[in-house]
Amino acid sequence: MDYKELMEKRRAIRDYEDRDVPLDVVREIINDSIKAPNAGNRQIWSFIIVNSKARMKELSDLNKKTVLAGIEANPNSPMKVYEPMLRNDDYNVFYNAPCLVYIVGPAKAATLAPDCALLAAYFMLAATERGLGTCWVAQGGFIRDPEILKELGLPEGYQLVAPIILGYPKTIPPMPERNAPKILKVLS
Template identity: 50%
Template sequence: MDFRELMTVRRAVRDYQDREVPMALIREIIKDGCEAPSGGNMQPWSFIVVTNRDAIKRLSDESKKNILMAIEKNPEFSFTKYKPILEMPEFNVFYNAPCVVYITGHKDIRSLASDCALAASYFMLSAADRSLGTCWIDLGSVIRDKEVRAEIGLSDDHVIGATLALGYPTAVPARPPRNEPVILKVVS
């Protein structure tokens, strides 16, 4: 697959086959994620891989609970539009993917958000190149409970920079339309 085709094939996948992703393959995709550029080449990312279905459900429930609490406190919160779906007990924010990968790093790294997003991009493209589906899941990224954080090895000084569902897609969705690029000005 050439790069142009790969960019089209990579889609946010929200329906996964009931099929595990081998850990060796997950490691290879993570390795590709680490080819991403990072500020000062600090490579501040570390990865948490969750393949235990019960743990994934706990993470989904924990994040849903925290987002719903935040919506309750501030109805202007941008996630408010997701309230009806978040209130559905059977809704799993990870769409029942067999694997969830958190890209995390130390909270004090200045470029952490950009670095993790870049690693996530490389990860998603690498997965697509291997016929795997991914979806960045902000709705699964609000993990506060001490026990849940301990279970996934997320220490107090680490924050989640990117949350990715990973698995074999049931189908690759159509490409959602893109806006024309806005080039504000060409200064030549």
């Protein structure tokens, strides 16, 4: 796949075939993703793989509950717009994808967000190149229950940064239109 095709085919996929992703393929994608640039080559990222639709459904329900509790506590929450969707029992925040990879890292690391976001971009491109679809699902990162985080294997002091779903896409949608880039100034 050439670069242009890769850029076109890497879309947020929200509709998946009922087909598992072999763990070896997930590992290959992870091995490609760690080639991402990262501060000081410290490679502070780690991965948690959830390769089970049933476990993902449990996590989805937990996420929905946490976000809804937040909305109830703060009716001005920006998440309020999602309330009707979150109250719909048929809505799974992970869109029934067969696999989920949490990119995680030490919460106090100064470069946690950029390092993990760059890695996530590489991960999504590496998956696309293999005919897989992905979507970064921020709504899948609202897990606060220490017991669940322990069960996920999240080390003490670590944070879930990027929940990325993975699977074989039913279709690849066209790219949602982009605004013209705002180049604020050219100094020359």
